[in-house]
Amino acid sequence: MELFKNTNIDFLGKQKYFIGLSVVLIAIGVGSWAAKGGLKYGIDFTGGANITVRFATRPPIDRVRAAVSARIPGEITVQEVTGENELIIGLPLKEDVALQRERQAVVDTLNETFGQKTDRLDLNNTNAQALADRLREPFQRAAIPMNDEQLLALARRILDFRNSSPRSGVLSSFDQLREVEGLTPQMLEVIRQQCYLAPFTIRSAEVIGPKIGAEMRNKAVLAVLYALGGMLVYLALRFEFVYGLAAVIAVFHDVIITLGFFSLTDKEISLNVVAALLTLVGYSMNDTIVVFDRIRETLKLSRRELTPAIVNDSINQTLSRTVLTSGLTLISALALWLFGGPVLNGFSFALVVGVIVGTYSSIFIASPILIFWHERFQKGKRAAAPAAAK
Amino acid sequence: MKSLKWKAALIAAITLACLYGVFGLPRSKQELIANWNRNIRLGLDLRGGSLLVVQVQLQDAFKVEANTQIERLKEELAKQSIPYQSIAHNDPQTLADADKIAIEVRGIPAEKSQLFRNIVAELLPSWVLTPLSSTDYRLTLKPTEALALKEDTVNRAITTIESRINGLGLAEASVQRRGGAGSEAEILISLPGLDDPARVKNILQTAALLELYEVKDGPFGRQEDALAKYGGVLPLNTKLMRSAPRPGDPAGEGWYVVARTPVITGRDLRDARPAQDEFGKWETAFVLSQEAKGRFARFTEANIGNRLAIALDNQIRSAPVIQSRIEDQGRITGAASHQEASDLALVLRAGSLPAGIVYLQEQTVGPSLGADSIRKGLIAGAIGLVFVIGFMLVYYAGAGVNAVAALILNGVILIGCLAYLEAVLTLPGIAGIILLIGMAVDSNVLIFERIREELRAGKATLAAVDAGFSKAFLTIIDTHVATVVSCAFLFMFGTPAIRGFAVTLVIGLVANVFTSVFVSRAMFQFALARQGFNPKLSIGI
Numbered sequence: 042m043e044l045f046k047n048t049n050i051d052f053l054g055k056q057k058y059f060i061g062l063s064v065v066l067i068a069i070g071v072g073s074w075a076a077k078g079g080l081k082y083g084i085d086f087t088g089g090a091n092i093t094v095r096f097a098t099r100p101p102i103d104r105v106r107a108a109v110s111a112r113i114p115g116e117i118t119v120q121e122v123t124g125e126n127e128l129i130i131g132l133p134l135k136e137d138v139a140l141q142r143e144r145q146a147v148v149d150t151l152n153e154t155f156g157q158k159t160d161r162l163d164l165n166n167t168n169a170q171a172l173a174d175r176l177r178e179p180f181q182r183a184a185i186p187m188n189d190e191q192l193l194a195l196a197r198r199i200l201d202f203r204n205s206s207p208r209s210g211v212l213s214s215f216d217q218l219r220e221v222e223g224l225t226p227q228m229l230e231v232i233r234q235q236c237y238l239a240p241f242t243i244r245s246a247e248v249i250g251p252k253i254g255a256e257m258r259n260k261a262v263l264a265v266l267y268a269l270g271g272m273l274v275y276l277a278l279r280f281e282f283v284y285g286l287a288a289v290i291a292v293f294h295d296v297i298i299t300l301g302f303f304s305l306t307d308k309e310i311s312l313n314v315v316a317a318l319l320t321l322v323g324y325s326m327n328d329t330i331v332v333f334d335r336i337r338e339t340l341k342l343s344r345r346e347l348t349p350a351i352v353n354d355s356i357n358q359t360l361s362r363t364v365l366t367s368g369l370t371l372i373s374a375l376a377l378w379l380f381g382g383p384v385l386n387g388f389s390f391a392l393v394v395g396v397i398v399g400t401y402s403s404i405f406i407a408s409p410i411l412i413f414w415h416e417r418f419q420k421g422k423r424a425a426a427p428a429a430a431k
Numbered sequence: 432m433k434s435l436k437w438k439a440a441l442i443a444a445i446t447l448a449c450l451y452g453v454f455g456l457p458r459s460k461q462e463l464i465a466n467w468n469r470n471i472r473l474g475l476d477l478r479g480g481s482l483l484v485v486q487v488q489l490q491d492a493f494k495v496e497a498n499t500q501i502e503r504l505k506e507e508l509a510k511q512s513i514p515y516q517s518i519a520h521n522d523p524q525t526l527a528d529a530d531k532i533a534i535e536v537r538g539i540p541a542e543k544s545q546l547f548r549n550i551v552a553e554l555l556p557s558w559v560l561t562p563l564s565s566t567d568y569r570l571t572l573k574p575t576e577a578l579a580l581k582e583d584t585v586n587r588a589i590t591t592i593e594s595r596i597n598g599l600g601l602a603e604a605s606v607q608r609r610g611g612a613g614s615e616a617e618i619l620i621s622l623p624g625l626d627d628p629a630r631v632k633n634i635l636q637t638a639a640l641l642e643l644y645e646v647k648d649g650p651f652g653r654q655e656d657a658l659a660k661y662g663g664v665l666p667l668n669t670k671l672m673r674s675a676p677r678p679g680d681p682a683g684e685g686w687y688v689v690a691r692t693p694v695i696t697g698r699d700l701r702d703a704r705p706a707q708d709e710f711g712k713w714e715t716a717f718v719l720s721q722e723a724k725g726r727f728a729r730f731t732e733a734n735i736g737n738r739l740a741i742a743l744d745n746q747i748r749s750a751p752v753i754q755s756r757i758e759d760q761g762r763i764t765g766a767a768s769h770q771e772a773s774d775l776a777l778v779l780r781a782g783s784l785p786a787g788i789v790y791l792q793e794q795t796v797g798p799s800l801g802a803d804s805i806r807k808g809l810i811a812g813a814i815g816l817v818f819v820i821g822f823m824l825v826y827y828a829g830a831g832v833n834a835v836a837a838l839i840l841n842g843v844i845l846i847g848c849l850a851y852l853e854a855v856l857t858l859p860g861i862a863g864i865i866l867l868i869g870m871a872v873d874s875n876v877l878i879f880e881r882i883r884e885e886l887r888a889g890k891a892t893l894a895a896v897d898a899g900f901s902k903a904f905l906t907i908i909d910t911h912v913a914t915v916v917s918c919a920f921l922f923m924f925g926t927p928a929i930r931g932f933a934v935t936l937v938i939g940l941v942a943n944v945f946t947s948v949f950v951s952r953a954m955f956q957f958a959l960a961r962q963g964f965n966p967k968l969s970i971g972i
Contacts, residue, residue, distance in 0.1 A: 042826045042971050043883075093800070137486075141790045145629065168626040174769065200626075203799070206806055210799030244800045246628070248793040253484060264924035268917040275916055279909060316859055316929045319921055320866060320936075323914035327870075330913060331877065334906040362873075362880045369822060369876075370869030373815035377865050380814060382807035384476075384800075388862055 070301010449847025
C-alpha cells in the first residue's frame, strides 16, 4: 500500500497562510492565558495539598465540602473526577506544619462524617497487618486454625482483592469477599462481626510545602530551557547555527501553543506535563531534523545554493514518512489519553496536542525560517553547502 | 552468509540474556511469576507507598548544645567560686538562624575577668568569647564547629530514622540525604508498599526522648500551686514537669517538681518490648543496659517510698511510687492499643532524634490507585500496539514483519535492561514505553520509505536495501541523539518519577537503534539471501 506517491505540494508558497494560522493560535492561547491571569499550575508547583478520595457510589460532594470547611479555616476546593466516583480535596498553600496538620484533619473529618463510631475495624481503610492482628483472636475463638503467617497471607489476599479493579479500593458489601481464595463462609462471618465498610477510601495524598513547591518551579523552568539550549548546540554542531535556531524557534512555537491549549481547556500544568512538554520538544525536533537532513543531503549532491525549491522538494520527499510516523505516534498518544486514566490525563493531552503541532511546525515554521534567514543574510555570499555537512 | 550467522547468534544471545535477566531460569509457572515480580521494580506510583521529605530542625540541636555548655560552665564557675548574674542562650526560631546561637554571660566581676577567660578557653574551645562590657560577655559558636554540629545532627537523624524504619520491617525503604552530603538539612524517605502513612509519619516524628527523674514533690493540680509552695522560686537543681492527661487515665493533668538531671535516659536502654499488665492493658516494658543497671539499683534502693517520674518527650507519662529495689526493668503504661505499645517500643529501641523534624513534602499513593494505573496503562499500551502492528503489516506487507519483530525485540531488551540496571518502572515510565512504540516505528518508516524510493528510482533490490539503510542511518542517529539530550536534562532536573521516564526512554532509544537498524537489516539480508539470484522484496509496492 502507498498513500503518498510523488507528491509535489508547494508548501513554502502557502507559508503566509500557515504563519498566519500560527500567529492566531498563539494569540488565542496567550490571550486566554492573560485573561485568566496566568496558567493554572498543579500543586507540584504552587504547593498545597491534594487528597483524592474514592467513594463506593457517586460522591456526596456537598456533604464533603460542608464537613471539611467546618473543620478547616480558609478556602478549600472539592473537585469531582468525572466517571470515577472520586473527589479531589484541595488545600491552599500554607506553612509546612499547618499544611500537614490540615491534611490529617481532612482524613479525620472524612472518618468522622462517613465512618461508624464503633470498635469495628474499617476494612476499606486498613492495612494487612492491622487486619491480621484484628482477626487473630476472633479466629481462635471461632476455632479456625491458622498460624500468624497464614493469617497475614489471608489478610493480604483480602486487601489485594479489595484493591483490584473493579472494586479499586472500596468494598461495598462483605458478600463481595466470597470470591477471595481460601476464605471460608465461617471466616467471612467473623470478618462481618469484626469489621465494617466505610463508603470511601483515600486513594492518594500529596502535600507540598512552600519550599519544595518553589524549588520544583525553578527546576522545571531550568529543565526546559537547558533542554532547548542543549538541542540548539547539538544541531548547530551537526548542521549550521541557523538550522539549530530554526528548529528551536519551531519547538518554542509548539510549547507556547500547547500551553495555550492547556489554558483554554483549564487543565493544570503539573510536573508530569512538563515531562510531556520536554518529550514533545524532542519529538518535534525529531521531525524537523528529518526534513533538515534531507535538505542537507540534497545540497551536498546538487552543490547548489539553498532555494525554496530544494526545501519544498525535501519536505515532499519526506512527507510520507512524516505523516505515517506522526499518525502512528498520535494513535499511541490518543490511546494513552483516552484509556490511560486520570493520573496520566494531563501528560497524554500534552502529547496529543504536541504531536500535531510539532509535525505542523517542522514543515510550516522551521523550513520558512531557514529560507528567510538565507535570503536575508547569506544569499550570494557563498554556495550554501553547509560547512558542517560530513 | 557467514556474517549472517554471526549476526543471528548475536541477536539470539542478546535476546536470551534479556529474557534471563527478567525471568531467570524458572522451573514452574509460580517461579516465573515470582522472578518477574522480583526483577521488575515498580515505582511508588505503581505499587503504592509514600515519599516523604523531612527537614531537620537544626536549631533544636543547637539549643541543646548551648544548654549542655551552660550547665558545664555554671558548674565550673561554682567550683571556682566566680559569681555571676545570669547565663542564658538566645532562642533562634528558624533553621536559617540556627547558627546564630549565642550564650550571654552577665555580671562576672571585673577582677575575675582573666580567670573567667581562662575557664572558657579551656572548657569551651569551640566557642568564641566576645566581651560586651567590663562584666558581660557573649559566646558564639565557631563557624567550623557549627558546620560540624549541623552535619552530625543530620547524620544522626538519618541513622535514627533508618533504624525506626527497619524496625517497622519495611525492607525496601530508603532513607537518604536530599541533594547529597553537605547540602541542606533535608532527608528523603521513600517507603514503597507502605499502606499506613499516618502511623509511620507519627513514628518518625516522635522525638522518643525517654527520661526517668527523681520526684522531689508533687503532684500539684496547677503550675501556680507548685510555685506558690516554694514562694515562686524552685529549690536548687529542680524543675517543674507536666504530666499530660491520657485517655482512660483518671489522674488527669498534674505538675511535679523533679530533679534537674535524669537518673536514666533513653541511651541507657538495652531493649523495649510491648507487654500486657495483669488487667490485659497494653504497656511498653524496657530493660536497662549493664552499665545503667547498678546506678538504677542504687538509686531505687535509696528512694524506696518516693516517686519516680517516667517522662517521654518532656512530659511525664506516669509517676509510680518505688516499692522496692529495681534492678534493670521498667515500664511505660497507658498505651491505647497493642500497636501503640509496640510503636513506642520501636522508637525507644531506635533511639531519640537529635532534633525535631518537619514534613516538607508527602506523596502517598494508595495500593488500589497503583493497581488501577498499571491496568489502564497496559490497556492503553495494548490498544496503541495493536493499531501500530496492524498498520505496519498492512502498509509494508513483508517488511512490516521486520518492523514488528524489531518492535517486540525492542520491548524485550528494554525490560531486560530495566531488570539488569535495577531501574524503577514508574507511571511516566509506562507513558515513555507507549511513546517509544511511536518512535520505534519512526525508524522503521524512515528506512522503509527510503528503500521504496531507491526501488522506484530503479535500483536492484539488494542495492536498494543497502542504500535505504545507510541513508536513513544518519537521520536516525541525529533524531535519537537529540531526544537523548533532552532526556539527560529530564534526568538531571526531574523528580524520581520523571527520572523513571527519562531512563526508560533512553534505554528504549538505544535498543531501538539496535533493533531497527541492525536486527531489521539482518532479517532483510536473510530473506533476500534465501531467494538466491535477483531476489524480490515485499515492502508494499
